[in-house]
Amino acid sequence: MKKGKVIILVAPSGGGKTTLARRLFKEFEELKFSVSATTRPAREGEVDGKHYYFLTDVDFDQKTAEGEFLEWEEFYGGKKYGTLRSEVDKKLNSGYFVLLDIEVKGAVNIKKIYGDESLSLFIKPPSIDVLKQRLLARGTEDDETLALRLERAKEELTYADQFDQVIINDNLDTAYAEVKKAVVKFMNQN
Numbered sequence: 001m002k003k004g005k006v007i008i009l010v011a012p013s014g015g016g017k018t019t020l021a022r023r024l025f026k027e028f029e030e031l032k033f034s035v036s037a038t039t040r041p042a043r044e045g046e047v048d049g050k051h052y053y054f055l056t057d058v059d060f061d062q063k064t065a066e067g068e069f070l071e072w073e074e075f076y077g078g079k080k081y082g083t084l085r086s087e088v089d090k091k092l093n094s095g096y097f098v099l100l101d102i103e104v105k106g107a108v109n110i111k112k113i114y115g116d117e118s119l120s121l122f123i124k125p126p127s128i129d130v131l132k133q134r135l136l137a138r139g140t141e142d143d144e145t146l147a148l149r150l151e152r153a154k155e156e157l158t159y160a161d162q163f164d165q166v167i168i169n170d171n172l173d174t175a176y177a178e179v180k181k182a183v184v185k186f187m188n189q190n
Contacts, residue, residue, distance in 0.1 A: 004092040006114045007031070007183060008100045008163075010107045011123035012153030014134040016169040020123060020179050021101050027180070030187070032096040034088050037063070037072075040079040053084065070113060071106030083110070097187060104156040107163070119186040121179060122163035126170040128154065 011017035024031055037053040039060050048054050055063070060080050064072060072082025083102060091098045100110060104122075111120045125131040131153055135141050141149065160166050165182050169175040 002095055004096040004098060005186065006088065006098050006100060006110065006118035007186065008102065008107045008110055008118060008120040009123060010102065010104055010120065010163065012125065012131060012156045013149045014131050015123045015125050016172060016175065017101055017123045019172065020176055021099055023176050024099065024183060030097055031099055032091045034083055034091065034098050034100050036081050037084055038079060038081045071102065071109045073103055073106055104159045108159065119182065120163040121182060122160045122166045123175065124157065124160055124166050124168050126168055
């Protein structure tokens, strides 16, 4: 069986990466999601092992110390998120393409690990103002969290040139067509 490859989607919060990822999953059965681990509590309706692996801080720190994460980061409110190497390798060894919906710094690290066996796509909002409007439209951000997300987005945008391709998400259908084209080309490479 041929080993799979890694596809990395990155965007600032509100950039559209989750919507684009959902469209890819509907269209490509050989594409599998890498379930991340987190120390945040499960939200209503979230299932351990499907949406995230929900870990205690102690368990997360132990896995970090044992090198079980390909990447991890601490975010808002001290919550940690990471990509388990075992989760990715299990799917790759089964011949699947693994989609990672992760943050910028982790994506850069994973690209270094997997090299040409990975495709990294940076989904860029057309402007910070548009991003702000998208975050406000969600209705999930208080003023403090919104300000933090926008500051983080400005920093994340400085990493865009470290990705294989930058796709501006000004129109979701157009952005998806570009993402799909890049993914199909990558999947068909030997």
